[in-house]
Amino acid sequence: MCSIGNELENGSEKYMPHIDKTQVDKQKCNKCKEATPCILLRGKDSYCKPCFLLNTNHKFKLLLGKSKLIRPRDKVLVTYEIGHPSTALLHLIRDGLNLNTPKKLTFDPVFVFVDDQYHLSLSERKDVISNILTEAAHHEFKIKFLSFVDWVLYNRIILSDNSDYIKADDGDKIVSLFTKKMNETNRKEFFNIEKKNALIAVAKQLECKFIFKPDISVDVASNLLINISLGKGSQISMDTGFCDDRDDSVKVLSPLRLFDMKELAFYNLLNKLNPVAIRQIKVDPYSSAQNLLKKFVTELQEGYPATVTTVVKTGDKLVSDIKVLGKCKFCKGPVFKNSELNSEESTHFSKLVSTYLPDRDMSKQDRFDDIKKTFESTVYMTPQHCYSCSKISEYLLDDGSD
Known part of the structure; x- marks a missing residue:
């Protein structure tokens, strides 16, 4: 009989060694080698607060600077989504714009939130809009809200500075039209593509050459496997890479693709930032290919911290050489x-x-x-x-x- 499983159980310490927290307490910051660390990432990388914040800002600017795509005074549409990544992105951009050094960010950001939280009640949606306005104002930014239902059903762009555009039955229209006709996998894929198309249309209307999306490393890794499962292998380099250039005039960039959720949550905590929170619905991981693969990657990452990094780096090497029609x-x-x-x-x-x-x-x-x-x-x-x-x-x- 195969004994691989028993070997893993009996000698698991050889494959996933236990971390002694008393040893971590005695460590010094990986960067400055002097201060006592307060942050532990990936089970081995420890940082003090100043070094962690400095490293996070450097990592963000390094990816943008390395691409050499964005020029001074270019307009960039920044996609706001509820959660730690978008809150951190707001702060990183504001921090970069406030600098008086050669490393200062020189583009002009425009923030847009796509209102597609149709599982919430009318009052809850308006509260979310109000909280987002407060968070944007805290960083001295203005934000516009896009009605997703108007785009999907009528192919028109309705932008607003507040929640006045919300109608009581707009969410019901989408739910009744698509939920009964599509399975969950196709519905998610349809809405994801429509959301991207809507943002590109808004970017063109606002004369933005670039779009920032707040996808992090686990999103990139999950999307790679999702693309393969849905037969979109030829689009991996665009959907999971730093730059999606399928549109001739607007490029979609992922400036947070090398960050994980723990890093950004610590970043927000140390900067005393409180992300907007909403009521979540219980998701059945087996209801769609997207949910299942996201669950697979997330759970594998918990046991093997190098999982997401490995998948992301593998995706960066995948290039299609098939003749395009x-x-x-x-x-x-x-x-x-x-x-x-x-x-x-x-x-x-x-x-x-x-x-x-x-x-x-x-x-x-x-x-x-x-x-x-x-x-x-x-x-x-x-x-x-x-x-x-x-x-x-x-x-x-x-x-x-x-």
Whole structure:
């Protein structure tokens, strides 16, 4: 019998050594080598408060500076989302703009919150908007609110400076229209793409060349596995890399992709920042591919702290060299075609052959050429959507009348 499991149980200390907290207390800060540390990251990296805050700011600016994409006075649309990452991003940007050194941030940020918290009541949503306004004002920023329902249902951009745009039934419209027609995996994918498309449209309207999204390392690692599971392997470099340049005029950047939640939570705590909190709904991890893979990565990270870092670095090395035919009409990702048929195309070809009623007066070669011509004219050979979006394309064309 296989004894690998027993070996892991009986000698687990060899693989995941126990951390003696008394030893941690005797350590010195990894950076200055003098002060007593108050922060422990990844089970081994300890920092004092000044060094931790300095390192966090340096890490944020290093990634932006290394890319050399943003020029002085460029307008950047910063996506605000509820939680520690966005609160930390607000403070990091304000801190960088206030500097009087060569390391000062020189771009002009514009903050936008996409209102899609439809599980909340009307009063709760208005309270959230009020709290976000307070947090933005604390950092001396103004923030605009985008009505997600108006974008999804009517393809129009409604921006507001407060909660006046909220209607009592706007959330019900989306829930009734899509929840009953899509499974949870397709629904999440649909809303994620629509949210990105909405932000790109807003960026163009506000003349912003870049968008900051507050995705952290666990989001990047999860999205990599999600892309593979949904058949979006060719989009990994765009969805999980630092820069998503699928749009010709607006680039989507992830300046927090190398941070984990613990780092940003400590950053907020040490700066006495209180992120906006909302009522959460209980999520079934088995209801969608996205939820399941997020649970898988998160739980694996708890036992093996290098998991997320390994996945992120692996994703950075993945590049697609497949011939691109064009862009998907929905997600704007690459649409490609292999020289050989994939499994779905082969199944469709087999179905076409089995239901084909040929003219008996035609030769075998003529019948084959007729079948081939018919197949090559189908949507399978001239796709308008990438593989993933083709699974929800019927909903994109549905007017919702039924």
